[in-house]
Amino acid sequence: MPPDPHALVSPSQVREIIGASSPAVEQKVFDRLGPTERRFLAHAPFALLKAFRRSRLWRAETWPEPLRISFGALLAPKLGGDETLAARIDEAIEDDYRSNL
Numbered sequence: 001m002p003p004d005p006h007a008l009v010s011p012s013q014v015r016e017i018i019g020a021s022s023p024a025v026e027q028k029v030f031d032r033l034g035p036t037e038r039r040f041l042a043h044a045p046f047a048l049l050k051a052f053r054r055s056r057l058w059r060a061e062t063w064p065e066p067l068r069i070s071f072g073a074l075l076a077p078k079l080g081g082d083e084t085l086a087a088r089i090d091e092a093i094e095d096d097y098r099s100n101l
Contacts, residue, residue: 032058033058070086070090071089071090071093072085072086072087072088072090072093073086073090076089
């Protein structure tokens with residue numbers, strides 16, 4: 001029988017996956033995981049779970065610094081524009097991001 005696609009990982013399974021040192025740590029990590037993450041952990045192959053554990057994605061201090069990409073700088077030259085057009089494109093994208101997401 002195939003695994004239930006709606007099954008979620010339990011707090012004790014989180015401890016096994018991330019190597020939590022105590023039930024308190026396990027519960028703290030579990031509480032931060034949403035249904036999508038719990039579903040992933042419940043159905044991911046063991047090798048992926050080991051990679052997930054090594055990545056420490058749940059720890060924000062391990063994340064790289066945010067990278068800011070200027071779409072205007074990429075698009076303006078292709079459209080025959082200059083830095084003014086690049087700035088307008090970036091501004092339009094920023095406005096759209098704030099109002100439509």
